Amino acid sequence: MNTYGILIDTTLCVGCYECENSCASRWGFPQNDAHKLSSEKNTAVQNFGEIFVPRLCMHCQDPTCVSVCPVGAFTKTELGPVVYDAEKCIGCRYCMQACPFDVPRYQWNSVNPKVTKCDMCYERITRGEKPACVEACLPEARIFGKLEDLLTEAKKRISENPETYHSTIYGMNEVGGASILYLASKPFEQLEMRTNLPQYPLPDLTWAVLSKIPNYIFWGGTLLGGIWWLTNRRREVEAMERTLKQNGTNHENSKKEN
Ligand code: SF4
Ligand code: SF4
Ligand code: SF4
Structure with missing residues (x-):
């Protein structure tokens, strides 16, 4: 593409x-x-x-x-x-x-x-x-x-x-x-x-890294904490969705085998 x-x-x-x-x-x-x-x-x-x-x-x-x-x-x-x-x-x-x-x-x-x-x-x-x-x-x-x-x-x-x-x-x-x-x-x-x-x-940045860069300090701890939490929370949810999907596929496959 x-x-x-x-x-x-x-x-x-x-x-x-x-x-x-x-x-x-x-x-x-x-x-x-x-x-x-x-x-x-x-x-x-x-x-x-x-x-x-x-x-x-x-x-x-x-x-x-x-x-x-x-x-x-x-x-x-x-x-x-x-x-x-x-x-x-x-x-x-x-x-x-x-x-x-x-x-x-x-x-x-x-x-x-x-x-x-x-x-x-x-x-x-x-x-x-x-x-x-x-x-x-x-x-x-x-x-x-x-x-x-x-x-x-x-x-x-x-x-x-x-x-x-x-x-x-x-x-x-x-x-x-x-x-x-x-x-x-x-x-x-x-x-x-x-x-x-x-x-x-x-x-790619986390709050821990960002907080050490002076130019980004003005963004504020609350906001960055929020960004970090949201980004990581979304990744957690996506990982969970992938696992559930995979489990569903495995379940379907085992049903077919039985
Ligand atoms: S302002 Fe500049 S970028 Fe926009 S149409 Fe005119 S020449 Fe093109
Ligand atoms: S600025 Fe963006 S939305 Fe507006 S005409 Fe250009 S490409 Fe399209
Ligand atoms: S709105 Fe999104 S894609 Fe556009 S410049 Fe900002 S971060 Fe980049």
């Missing part, structure tokens, strides 16, 4: 906001001039002088939102997108606290509030179409494709134009890698991208 992603080349972005508008249309959200992620904006183009930086869910390879959700409302699909099932969500908002990229938003003003975030236009992808924002981007600052091809393309652009690009591909290694990759002319910390993240998946 191919895994897909989006390469965002910020050196090509002209700040036309067509991606924001296209995304809003796809979700039925209103269009507005607030260029920041919100419960009505799943992609936002931030402006740093002459540089424009589109933001959206990073679609992490091993997403923390998936691991902390106690009811399995988030799924990392085989195609690459991390999708959210509003029907399962109980509104605990652990995903919002745990996301290292500060992506999920909450519909605080809704009578039936849900979490919102980009799903990489999963349904469009399954139909063989590009994500709406990619299709809307005429300068091709966003391109969609197989993740390995996008990585090759990003490396090629850097090696062929070292005077244009900063040498880092953001998203390649952060928290174990993501399906959204970025190129830029400047170091990413100057574009308000978090560059102090570990290069391994956060779900």
